[in-house]
Amino acid sequence: MSNLWVGATTPTTAWVRGKVSSSASVRLVVSESSNLSSPAYFGPVAPTSELVASVEATGLDPDTQYHFAFEHNSVVDTDWQGSFRTHPLLGEPGSHTVAMATCAGSVAGGFTASAVSNHPVFDVIRTHPLSPLLMIHGGDLHYRNITTNTPASFRAAYDDLLTFNGQGASARQGLLYRHMPIASTWDDQDFGGNDSHAGSPARPAAQQVYRERVPHFPLAHADAIYQAWGIGRTLYLMSDTRSFRSDYTDTDGPSKTMLGSDQKAWMESVLTAPGFDAQHLVWIMSSQWMGTSNDTWSYYATERDELVQMLGDTGWLPRMCQLSGDVHSLAIDSGTGNSWGNFPVYMFSSLDSTPSGTTNQYDSGPTKGGRGQYGTLQVHDNGRDLAVTGTGWIMQQPWRSHTSTLSRSTLARHDPPPASHVIAL
């Protein structure tokens, strides 16, 4: 066994994926007890030629803590034991918290080597008092900046970040993703190099190895990794801003894109018919909505306006927020500073990258560049009102929070949106 992580959890299922030491078949052992007593077994499955085994646990109870391990060659490998909590029932009022962050591993420092990180922040998130259900990684899992079509390089990057270059089962990042399900999209440094786009030679290898290695929600496209899922009455939509991206040097206009036409059509279909009683939208992406540099939406302004129109037409603008990263700082805008949709914008970065992006552009005050930084989003849903609190954290310390309260009338679908954001900065 050389790594193991969990992701794509639902009220009744979870995907567990890991790399084993031989081609012998693998079973997933799942128990409500940390000593794995009275387990349920899933599988067996045969590992791939890369010795990666993926097993789905099904038929689980909602809102329940589970523990798991792989059984390989008749041995349950408890050195690599993990845990997860299933989601509350989909479409029902369900309060919950998710963690979100981006950017780990730029420039060698105290906790980074070979462009992957082993920062103590991963332990802080894993043991967080708010017990996040999910770790949403908004890009730059590593900074290998692979610019060639070499799957082996991407595989090595995942191996190294999960085990921190040989530290194995105690590596902090691997430990986090083994005890908190991951939902992960990429940014440039873990896709095809700095400011990379659809033309990156690394694109096929990035796509292939993401599918081999990363536990993920269902993918709607063979050449992109955008995903959507629900928790309670919240719809989470995670964009892929790299697979179809135009070069930032292209002239802005209707054909210049960050998401691509297939992704936008998919997005509109999900926003129109989420498939459950979704009352609140969390839009996740790596790129900066309000930033001004060449890798941000300001260089794709025509498409940004088009997306605001789509979010308005489908009724989401008054009951949504956005989680993003890219620049290595914390930032919160309650919506008044967001001229493109007026929804709250949270930038939760960086886990462990060179601090950057100090600006006064956000209405809650100056941004905070740094490492050891991440965010939480708490959704309080009592069945009537729905309150959403985004908090930036610097290690164990809360940095700044904002709460939006969506009243009953705002939540009623197709009603005229009164946009009753209660600002509590």
Ligand SMILES: [Fe+2]
């Ligand atoms: Fe980054």
